[in-house]
Amino acid sequence: MRVKSPFVAFEFSEPEPDVAVVPVRSYVTAHPADAYLLVEVNDSSSAKDSQLKARIYAEAGVPEYRIVDVFTRTVMACTEPTPNGYAQRTLRGPDGEVAPARFPNARLRIAELLE
Numbered sequence: 001m002r003v004k005s006p007f008v009a010f011e012f013s014e015p016e017p018d019v020a021v022v023p024v025r026s027y028v029t030a031h032p033a034d035a036y037l038l039v040e041v042n043d044s045s046s047a048k049d050s051q052l053k054a055r056i057y058a059e060a061g062v063p064e065y066r067i068v069d070v071f072t073r074t075v076m077a078c079t080e081p082t083p084n085g086y087a088q089r090t091l092r093g094p095d096g097e098v099a100p101a102r103f104p105n106a107r108l109r110i111a112e113l114l115e
Contacts, residue, residue, distance in 0.1 A: 007035060009060040015053055018068075021100065035062050036102040042069045054078055055085045064101055073114050 001021050006014040019039035038057055040049040049067050057065045058081035065078040065086065073094040078086035079101070092098060092110055099107040 007038065007060075009056045013056060015056060017053075017057075021102070037064045037066065037100045038062050039066045039068060042067055042071070050076065057081070058085045059083055066098065068113065070114060073110070075110050075113070 001019065003019055004016050005020065006016050007020055007022075008014055017038040018041045019037075020035050021037040022035045040053060042049050046069065054065060054067075058078070061081055063079065063081060067076040067078070068074075069076070075092050075096070075098050077090045077092065077098065078088070079090075080087035094111045094114060096110050097107050098110060098113075099105070
């Protein structure tokens, strides 16, 4: 897991997701270019996270992208990446739970996440 570290989406695009769950490798000489899950915490950049970054991450083939919105107390799960963005978006409220597809036993209640 990496926090606020560059992710190589494309040769000249290295966004810095708030959390990146990436394969275990040595990243001493290069930043990760693949990820199981990327997470952005939306505390000010809703449009950028849900539109621009979602498109970048989908084009890079990231299978799962989450947007945690601290204002609405929701988590948007974006899955099924396509060249034009994520085909599937699911919104969960504070009473819901989230778990990465790659690690389904790592369940987390959204209300606890946002405390």
